[in-house]
Amino acid sequence: MLGQQPVTRLLPKHLCIFYCKQYYALLSKKSRQEIGDIHNRPASSKTVMIEKKIHSLPIWFFENLMGHQSIRHFVATRIGGHSHPPYDALNLSFNVGDEPQNVLKNRKRLVEALGIPLTNLTTAKQVHDAHVKIISEPLRGKGATDYEDAINGTDAMVTHIPNICLMILVADCVPILFYDPSKRVIGAAHAGWQGTLQRVAQKTVKVFQEDFGCSPKDVVVGIGPSIGPCCYEVGQEVVSEVEHVFRIKAGLIRNESADSKRYFDLWTANLRQLVQAGIPENNIEVARICTCHHSDLFFSYRQEKGKTGRFGAGIVILGNQ
Numbered sequence: 101m102l103g104q105q106p107v108t109r110l111l112p113k114h115l116c117i118f119y120c121k122q123y124y125a126l127l128s129k130k131s132r133q134e135i136g137d138i139h140n141r142p143a144s145s146k147t148v149m150i151e152k153k154i155h156s157l158p159i160w161f162f163e164n165l166m167g168h169q170s171i172r173h174f175v176a177t178r179i180g181g182h183s184h185p186p187y188d189a190l191n192l193s194f195n196v197g198d199e200p201q202n203v204l205k206n207r208k209r210l211v212e213a214l215g216i217p218l219t220n221l222t223t224a225k226q227v228h229d230a231h232v233k234i235i236s237e238p239l240r241g242k243g244a245t246d247y248e249d250a251i252n253g254t255d256a257m258v259t260h261i262p263n264i265c266l267m268i269l270v271a272d273c274v275p276i277l278f279y280d281p282s283k284r285v286i287g288a289a290h291a292g293w294q295g296t297l298q299r300v301a302q303k304t305v306k307v308f309q310e311d312f313g314c315s316p317k318d319v320v321v322g323i324g325p326s327i328g329p330c331c332y333e334v335g336q337e338v339v340s341e342v343e344h345v346f347r348i349k350a351g352l353i354r355n356e357s358a359d360s361k362r363y364f365d366l367w368t369a370n371l372r373q374l375v376q377a378g379i380p381e382n383n384i385e386v387a388r389i390c391t392c393h394h395s396d397l398f399f400s401y402r403q404e405k406g407k408t409g410r411f412g413a414g415i416v417i418l419g420n421q
């Protein structure tokens with residue numbers, strides 16, 4: 101089904117032209133050098149996402165994960181659902197105040213387009229922590245139709261079992277999808293500033309290694325749309341934490357001026373910790389799409405002042421049903 105749909109390549113350089121112009125106009129020369137690859141990415145870096153319309157529903161895919169026939173993955177947008185403002189339209193979260201029957205309709209529309217049974221959708225009660233849960237067969241479908249049934253207190257899930265679709269829900273936080281084609285293991289992680297500083301992405305890779313015998317050099321990763329360094333202003337407590345955890349803030353904290361606003365680059369912070377974990381940079385695709393600047397396409401907690409929906413990113417190993 102997926103292969104029959106027209107493919108549109110959305111180059112972030114084109115998509116983000118508006119925000120890039122604003123963003124770069126504000127930067128000092130030093131800051132531009134620190135984050136320069138946002139505009140002038142090296143040709144070898146994996147930064148292109150692909151949008152397809154399936155049954156008229158726009159769904160985004162990482163190019164580096166799309167090549168693998170053993171899995172299916174997705175990044176949903178906010179377009180094409182049944183929810184009313186401020187959750188319009190494809191809100192996938194039962195936990196933000198939206199009408200549950202609309203969330204259920206939205207989830208059904210998404211999984212039907214992808215050819216994934218709703219009963220295989222597996223979600224967690226995300227708590228901005230760094231616990232990684234291995235999803236065993238009895239946990240298949242937890243949280244598919246009800247928030248209370250979702251897996252307790254975890255921000256990353258890993259499994260090697262086919263037909264368990266791990267889905268992370270976000271609005272500005274970073275959704276990260278993992279796949280080891282050698283050992284056939286998948287993972288999905290939710291990294292806001294807290295999860296990023298607690299290295300949830302790196303801890304997910306550690307579970308791949310220690311529990312499934314994976315080699316990091318085999319793991320392919322997609323870092324999805326999330327609030328960018330153009331918009332993610334943070335306070336001194338976060339700046340101090342970044343310095344403490346990463347030892348260096350160059351490239352991670354952008355200064356507007358010496359005594360003014362500071363912005364945290366979640367994309368680079370997660371990319372760096374994955375590379376530190378041993379994943380080749382060429383295996384990592386970074387969407388570099390700012391949800392705050394593109395709140396017409398994706399839910400943005402900050403842009404919409406906390407009252408909004410959640411979009412989803414998911415991955416499943418295909419197997420006989």
Ligand SMILES: [Zn+2]
Binds near residue numbers: 119327329331390391
């Ligand atoms: Zn932005």
